[in-house]
Amino acid sequence: MALKINGMVKMTYRIIALFFMLVFYGIYFTKMMLQKKKGIVTDQIAKGKSRDKGYYIELTMKIATYLAPLAEVISIVLGTVGFPLMFRIIGMYFAFVGDIVFFTSVYTMRDSWRAGVAEDDKEKRNLVTIGIYNYSRNPAFLGFDLVYIGILLMFFNPVLLVISVFAMVMLHLQILREEKFLEKTYGSEYTQYKGRTSRYAGVGRPTPSKILMYIYFVLTIWSVLYYFTCLAYGGGLTLSWVWLWLIIAAFSALRVFMLKRRIDGREKKKLPAAVKWGYRIAFTVFLTYFAITEVKIIRAMSARPKEDLDYIIVLGAGLKGTEPSNQYKARIRKAAEYLDENENTKIIASGGQGSDEEISEAECAKRKLIDQYGIDENRIILEEKSTDTEENLRYSLEIIGDPTISTGIVTNGFHELRAMSIAKREGYKNVSSVPAKTLFPCGIHYVVREFFGMTEFYLKEICYSQR
Incomplete structure (x- = not known):
């Protein structure tokens, strides 16, 4: 059932959602305009000479990516929400991270960035594999998806759900199309890059160390964003123990750094086996105790009160x-x-x-x-x-x-x-x-x-x- 958000609170969420959209599409069109001044045609979507399957995929994707922001704006204006407040907060996290990921990807690509498969582009461009592209082969598309999911969580309705999923599916089909083009254009260089970097996020095939690194990375981002959420909703710095989330973020970031060095084979000093196992055992015991205690706390939250107490x-x-x-x-x-x-x-x-x-x-x-x-x-x-x-x-x-x-x-x-x-x-x-x-x-x-x-x-x- 839709939740009604009243007055200024409702307006505040509308402004925040519109701000995330404005930043995202501001980056998109500003980059296009800057490249146009240099004589670069950025928009290559459905502009190839051939009218093959790929052309219609791009054309449909273009329609989907026009429909999505239109549906988002309408949903924001209507202002009803289908999820509890915490989903709306998580939606803001997704949209915020999506803006950052998209900006970083566009910035890293410099003048090599194109929208669509540039089959007729005669300009020779190097394959970009540095920066954020070292961790995602398609960070710009990932940015789109994160913003779509974010706005959907903030202003959920069935129509927006269908259009957002449709847009994300078409973006994925476009990724598959671009992968074939890049493999044909760059050959073994792209094949090697494809082998060490994941399509959306990650480095190569999953291993226990990599999975652990991803968990700590997400925990780092979550803890920082949630810290500011607590400041906004919990009375600022007067909220007791709010600094706990910065400690969790710092610890998680340190573990990401350590695990990345191990994965890359750049550990200068390896800890003795006894120290490693001591840490693992202590950490496992702590996590087990933490999980058991939290289960008890959460279970107590749903207790049913007895009737007719004195x-x-x-x-x-x-x-x-x-x-x-x-x-x-x-x-x-x-x-x-x-x-x-x-x-x-x-x-x-x-x-x-x-x-x-x-x-x-x-x-x-x-x-x-x-x-x-x-x-x-x-x-x-x-x-x-x-x-x-x-x-x-x-x-x-x-x-x-x-x-x-x-x-x-x-x-x-x-x-x-x-x-x-x-x-x-x-x-x-x-x-x-x-x-x-x-x-x-x-x-x-x-x-x-x-x-x-x-x-x-x-x-x-x-x-x-x-x-």
């Missing part, structure tokens, strides 16, 4: 003056929904007042529950001393008085596993999850960050058990 506790999550943060809003909303559906349940709003907050987090929740959701004030109990999750639950249990009374914990889904674990340690005997929505796109950051929160909890448990 109490629910909504955990505080920071204020901006007197207004709740986005994460806290989600918790308050979930608490209100539960109270509406379970009329005998009482709520403990838990959270003290921070140094930069005008009121306590508990008071903020109470005001929102009464004024915005119409919850009866008599059902709301305030706990205004706590400063963290452990104190939230400890002081709330003191108010409840009986650890066997059925109690639900309202917090964002990514935080439920740790909150439930702490509750059980604090003495709750009949506790269950009431998970609020985990907000995306920063939700990925919160889920990854929570791994370290759970690690801290496990370490504390070990320390407690040894006392």
Whole structure:
């Protein structure tokens, strides 16, 4: 079902999508214009003398590449979206990378760049295999595909899907046509190049080292782009642990560099086998532990709350003056929904007042529950001393008085596993999850960050058990 994006937010995504298209086609036509001043005819699409199968492939491709941007602009103007927000963000990543790849390919080709198979071009041109062409035989076509996919993810609709797929299929057929032409024109030089560089992206036949390098390369790009996404959607540098993505990007980039040197046979100093195996074992153990912990966190996000609980506790999550943060809003909303559906349940709003907050987090929740959701004030109990999750639950249990009374914990889904674990340690005997929505796109950051929160909890448990 299409998601409606309101007001300025909707307009912002339209502007961003149009900007990506403007940059892409600006590069395309600017390059054509610059080459035209030098007497170079860049557009060779369907301009050959022969009317063979190749001619009609190029002609159809030309029609497809005219239809695609037209469909994209119409989709952007209509402004409805068929995917959740995170897909739209990923679409922006694709379009951004597509613009960079296309610019780099056109720049690297210099005056050798042509659109279409230049069969009648008498000018002798060298085969370009340097720069980005060392990693992709068709980076310009790859740029087209990335932008098509990006706009499709941002403004999905069935018509745009069909036209985008049609355009990409025709571009692929054009690539096959150009490969035959290049092999005929450059002979063994192109055959050797073809053997060491992949059609779209990659260097030669896949090997474990190459596959690992590709994974780290994608992780590098993702981490950098996601870092800026977190800054834009998560409150800037105030978002805790946001620097984690720069560390992941730096580590991944280092691994790409090391693996590329190994693949090329340029390793100057080889590490001792014991060091390599020690690293591999430690890294495998870490990844296994990370994966298991993340599965537990994600599973806790989808827990179904029990009905007719005696109490629910909504955990505080920071204020901006007197207004709740986005994460806290989600918790308050979930608490209100539960109270509406379970009329005998009482709520403990838990959270003290921070140094930069005008009121306590508990008071903020109470005001929102009464004024915005119409919850009866008599059902709301305030706990205004706590400063963290452990104190939230400890002081709330003191108010409840009986650890066997059925109690639900309202917090964002990514935080439920740790909150439930702490509750059980604090003495709750009949506790269950009431998970609020985990907000995306920063939700990925919160889920990854929570791994370290759970690690801290496990370490504390070990320390407690040894006392």
